[in-house]
Amino acid sequence: MPELVIAEKPSVAQAIAAVLGSKERKDGFLIGGGYIVSWCFGHLVELAQPAAYDEKYAKWRCADLPIIPEQWRYAASPDKKKQLDILAALMKRPDVEAVINACDAGREGELIFRLVYNFCKCTKPIKRLWISSMEESAIAEGFHNLKDGVEYENLYRAALCRSQADWLVGLNATRLFTVLYNTTLSVGRVQSPTLALLTGREAEIAAFVKEPFYVPELHLGEFTASGDKMKDKAEAESIRVACDGKDAVAASVEKQEKSTPPPKLFDLTSLQRDANKLFGYTAQQTLDYTQALYEKKLCTYPRTDSRFLTEDMAADLPALVNAVAAAMPFMSSVRPNMNAGQVIDNSKVSDHHAVIPTASMPKADLSSLPDGERNILYLVAVRLVCAVGLKYTFAETVVAVDCGGYSFTAKGKATLQKGWKLFENAFRSALKEKVTDDTEKEPSLPDVTEGQVFSSVKASVREGFTSPPKRFTEDTLLSAMESAGAEDMPDDAERKGLGTPATRASIIEKLIKSGFAERKGKQLILLPKGINLIAVLPDTVKSPLLTAEWEHKLKEVERGGLSADSFMEGIAAMTSGLVREHAEPNPEYASLFPRTPAGDAIGKCPRCGLSVHEGKKGFFCEDRACGFAMWKDAKFFSMKKKKLDKKTAAALIADGRVSISGLFSQKTGKTYDAVVVLDDTGKYVNYKLDFGKGDKK
Structure with a gap:
């Protein structure tokens, strides 16, 4: 009796089928070796649009809000229905006794599978494949140690809560503020607090007032000693006059050996941050490249929030590190060190361990990879070698100098052992990046002894200006999202910040797609529409702390410490309160969203209530973010x-x-008369025929 295996993507299904011996290809699945292997195309089943609950919800009206389903409904993605029908038929086969969930091993993968399973009304036992690598050995071991699907019920509940909460907040708040202010204002449970971070930084920049500062300095031959930074130029100048041409004395010389430990392994967010700093890749690009490497069996599962490995991986780690180092051409002249204990910690690994290269990576033809994938793979591989390496050690010298009754300080560093920086610098050199270490900011000082006299020194005043806060890059925004609200969260909170490592990239992309922000080089620039939206939104939907608390509660649902019903009751109550408290537009903000003149409008958009205008190829809502479009050459x-x-x-x-x-x-081949009905799902514009008797041609 075959078991049915359902993967998240065709490419993953093919890799699994190859291991299981399922070689016979059918329409939408492979069979053989005692298994039937099929796949989804991402989300085959989604939460239904509001019109599925009541046709009146096809139009956007404040009077209909809040829309809070008593019983949630789901719909098949129209463009993926064929594959869904194939899966339904496979689940109903009498010879299939169990279904193996082989979708990605995480919250979203669990949701993708369960929605299909439930939509097809399947009741057969579920087994769970939970792996962190697509290597053949990992797949084989995973099938040898399949889990009972019951163990992942809470993970599914948390995933479902996340999906339903985003639907409730996003749909109701978007409709509410869109209708109130006559322009499409996309609101999201995580998106809006993230936009608030950008807005807050922009406000800091706008409020910044540049101020000059002055630093008295002594030039002591081979090095310079600096006094305190001060705002008063006259005071700094008086110190210069008092010291210029006088003798200076080294009042004290302190030398101390210090070190910088190796960096931790990458989780997804830290990988995205480094890739943005080094290559300028967006968070989404980095996720896409890493996912491709995962599917090519070259690195482990990317959507992880852990930066450590598990104890069972320790024995194979030395061989992996040596093989990975040897596979990188820029590492040929350096030999890696090995301290596995620095990266092993079971207590800091939840669903998946850190992102590392697999044992397949050293055997692969890396030159054939696309540039983006190769760069990310090298970044991950170098981090593994660095993470198990020696400390970077240096000697720090601090010299205090007295002159004219004033004190000055000089600092310097000298490298004692390059340690892990040796490998990072080899990588940077290969990229023709400037290699830096701590000694560049504070170069080494010459030998100075306590009491040493410097005769007739030259004094000067260095002038500078305070700098404004920097605009966010994806690197710094990801960091801000990760830590948002953390200082106010409980110390034992398992998940803090906005979103998850798997969702943050898509949130940033949505802000840009919605016209709230744009990329300019590496910077994320806030646009007027984003500023105006945050101005009208209440704290309930834009507070980073509130959303961070929700993420913490979702983790509690996942752990079984909070019921899904309790979480959703809180979201529903917040949504109802939001609609109740904002029944009318705030006159203070009305000027931010002026009405667009009717002009050549042919009517009001059934989705958002704005004007629909005729274009060359169709009829479109005036706000392109709304997406409503009726094409003149529609196939219907x-x-x-x-x-x-x-x-x-x-x-x-x-x-x-x-x-x-x-x-x-x-x-x-004949003609007929009928009523054409607009069938807008909120995502797709369709049409159907009504003959008054229910028959259609």
């Missing part, structure tokens, strides 16, 4: 030898239906 009309004209489009968006004569039937 072209098959019936009709073209969507202005009069017909206006009737459809006004009444939702229009009578049309002379529609062509491809079945009979």
Whole structure:
């Protein structure tokens, strides 16, 4: 009796099938070796649009809010229905006794599988494949140690809560503020607090006032000693006059050996941050590159929040590190060290360990990889070699100098042991990056003895200006998202910050797609629409602390410490309160969103209430973020030898239906009359025929 294996993507299913011996290809699945291996295409089943609950929700009206389903409904993604039907048929096969969930081993993978399983009304036992690598050995071991699906019920509940909470907050708040202020204002449970971080930084920059500062300095031959930074130029100048041409004395010389420990291994967020700093990659690009490497069996599972490995990996680590180092051409002249204990900690690994290269990486033709994937793989590989390396040690010298009754200080560093920096510097050199270490900021000082006299020194005043806060890059925004609200969270909170490592990239992309921010080089620049949105939003949907608390509670649901019902009751109550407290637009902000003149408008958008205008190829909502579009050459009309004209489009968006004569039937070759009904799902604009008797042609 075969077991049905369902993977998240076709490429993953093919890799699993190769290990299981499922070589016979069918339509939508592979079979053989006692298994049937099939796949999803990401989310095959999604939360239904509001109109599925009541047709009146097809139009955006404040009076209909809040929309809080008593019983959640789901719908098949229209463009993926064929594969969903294949999976449903496979689940119903009498010879299939169990279903193996082989979707990605995380919250979202669990949700993708369970929604399909439940939508198909399957009741067969679930087994869970939980692996961190797509290597053949890892897949084989995973199937040898399949888990009971019951163990992941709480993970599914947390995933479902996240999905439903985002639907409730996003849909209700977006409709509410869009209708109130006459422009599409996309609001999200994580997106809006992230936008608030950008807005807050922009406000700090706007409020910044540049101020000069002055630093008295003594030039002591081979080095310079500096006095205190001060705001008063006259005071600094008086110190210069008092010291210029006088003798100076080394009052004290302190030498201390210090060290910098090796960096931790990468989790997804730290990998995205370093890739942005070093290569300028967006968070989404880094995730895509790393996911591709995972599917090519070259690195481990990317969507992790851990920076450590588990104890069972310690024995194989030395061989992996040596092989990985040897595979990188820029590491040929250096030999890695090995201290596995620095990266092993079971208590700091939850679902997945840190991102590291696999044992397949040294055997692969790395030159054939796309540049982006190769750069990320090298970044991950070098970090592994660094993380098990020796400390970087240096000698720090602090010299205190007295002159004219004033004190000055000089600091210097000298490298004693390069340690892990040797490997990082080899990588940077290969990229033609400037190699830096701590001694560049504070170069070594010459030998100075306590009491040493410096004769007739030259004194000067160095002038500078205070610097404004820097705009966010994806590196610094990811850091801010990760730590948002952390100082106010309990010390034992398992998840802090905004979003998860797996979702932060998509949040940043959505801010840009919605027109709230844009990229300029590495910087994220806030746009007026984003500033205005945050101005009108209440703290309940833009507070980083509140959203961080929700993320913590989702983790509690995952652990079984909080019921899913309790979490959703809190979200529903917050959503109802939001609608109740913002029934009218705030006159203070009305000028931020002026109404667009009607002009050539043919009617009001059924989604957001703004104007729909005629374009060359169709009829479109004036706010492109809304996405409502009726194409003149839509297949529905072209098959019936009709073209969507202005009069017909206006009737459809006004009444939702229009009578049309002379529609062509491809079945009979004759024409007929019928009512065409606008069937807008909120995501797709469709049409259907109504003959009054329920029959359709």
